[in-house]
Amino acid sequence: MSLRSEIDNAIEIQNLSVAYSAVVAQSGSPGSSGFRRSTKVQKINALSDVSVNFPAGKVTGLIGGNGAGKSTLLKTIVGVLKPSAGQVSLSGRPHLLTPGMGFNRVLSGRENVILGGLASGMSLEEVRSKQDEIIEFADIGNFIDLPTTTYSSGMFGRLAFAVATHVDPEILLVDEALSAGDTAFRKKAVERIRGLVASTKTIIVVSHSSALVSEMATEAVWLHRGKVRMQGQVDTVADTYKAFLDESSETAQLQSEKKE
C-alpha cells in the first residue's frame, strides 16, 4: 500500500466479501402448518470480492438496484456488519446518517437532540455546545419541547437530519436520508452536505436514483449484485447506469411480449 493512496483515500476496501445467514419465509408457504416451520435460514452473499477506494474530502455516490449490496457496504464500513473476507481500512471515524438513531419517541425534541448526539458519538459537552445550532437548523419551532410522538414524519426527519449532520464525523455515510422534509428543507439539507464537503469531509451517498447522486457527488461507484460494476466520475457512471437500466427494462419488455 503506497503512502499516496493512504493520503488520497479515506476508505480503502480490499477483496471484501460479506455473507450472512438470514431468516426468510419458506417459498410457497404462507404460514406454518402444524409444527412445520414457515421460515428457513438462508445464506446470503451480499458482497463478493469488492475492492474499491473512496477518495478523501469528496462526495461519492453509491448507486445500484435493490440487492446490489449498497446498504451492506455502508454497514460494513460503519462496523455494524463484519467482513467474511478481505478488509476495510478507514482514515477517520465513520458515521452512518440514520434518522432518529438512539431517539426515544416519548421524549421531547430537545432531549432527543442530546440522546441522538450521544448515540452518534458526540461527547455531552459537544452536544450541549451545538444544541442551539441543531435546533435552529431543524427549524421546527415550539415543537422542540414537545414529545416527538407529536411530530409529523417530515419534522422528525428534519430533527434527525439536523442531529446527524452536526456530528462532525470524518466520514459521513448517507443512505437515502435526504428525502426527509419538504422541498425547502431538502435544499437546506443539500447545502448542509455541501458545507460538510467544503470542510473536507468525506461523504458517501447511497441512492437508487442516479439523478440524486449526480446532484450531490463528484465520484460514483456502481454496485451490481454484490460486485463493483464501475467506478469513476459521477456523470460517466450515472449515464452508464441509466443506460443499463433502460436496456434492462427494454429486455424485460421484449421477454414479456415474447411470452404473450
Next chain:
Amino acid sequence: MVQWAPLLVDSIRIFPHGENKKNGRNGALKASYVRKATRSGIPPLRDYLTETYRFRTFAMYWSKGELKSRNFDTTLGRLWHYLNPFLFGLIYFVFVGILTGGGLNSTTRLAFMVFNLYVWTLLSSVVVTSVSSVRNGGGGVLTNSAIPKVVVPLASTFSATNLFLRSLIAYIPLHLIADRGLHIEFLWIPLMLFLTCLFAFGIALIFATINIYLRDVSRFLPHFLRLWLYLSPAIWEFERVLDSGVINTLARINPTYSAFSAWTIILDGSSVIGGPSLGRQVLIFSAWAVPTAVIGFLFFISREDEFAIRN
C-alpha cells in the same frame, strides 16, 4: 463486532493488530480503523471495553429516557416506580400468608417479602428489558451504528439499578416499622448490589443473544422467571432448606439461594444458628455472578453482527 479504537502516539497511528500508518497530508491526528474478520467473532477486548466506556454517557441518558418514558401517560407518573414493587410484595404477602396459614399480622414478614421482591424486580427487569431492547434493535443503535451493542443491555441495567435505589428509599420506613434494626452488615449492601447487577447483566446477555436466534425465548421468559422466583428464597425463608436431602441441596445450588440468603442476613443482621454465614453466601454468589457475567458478555459480543441482520 470487528471494530478497534485507535491508539494514537504522536503522528503515527498504531493499529491494534500491528499495522502502522502515517498521518495524512495536513498532519492532523486522525483516528483510523481496520475491520477484518476474526475467527471467534470476539473483537479485541481492551478496545471493545474502551469503546463501551466512551459511550457510558449515552447509556446513562438512554436509561434516564427509558425511565422517563415509563408511566409518562399515567396520573401518578413516577410514583409507580415505588408503588409497583410495593404492591407486588403486598400481593405475595397476602397470598403466602393465606396459603401457609401464617397470618397477615407480621410486619417483619411483610418487610422481608417487599425487600426481596425489590431485589427480584431488579434482577428480572434487567433481563426482561435487555431482551426486549435488543429484540427491538435498541432504537437503531444495534442496526445502524458502530456503538458497542453491549451498551443497550447496560443501559437497561442502569435503569433497573436506578429504580432499585429509589425502592430502597421507599423501603426504609417499612424496615423501621418492622423493627428489622440497623446493623453493621449493611456495609455489605454495595457489594451485594454490584454482584446482583452483575449476575442479572450476565443472565440478560445470555437470554438476549439466544433470543436473536430463537424468538420463543422472550415468550418463555416470563414463565421461567416466575418459576425461578418460586424456587428462590424471596417469598419463603432460606432456613427452610438447610437440612440435607436431594431437594434441599438442589434448592441451595440455585444461584439466587445464596443471593437472597445473603440479602436477608444483611437486613436482619445475623446468621441463623447453624445456618450459612454471610461471607460464605456472598462468596458463593460471587462464584455464580462473575462467571455468568463473563460468559454472557463473551457470548453476546461474539454474536453482535447477528443483531443487525436478524432484527
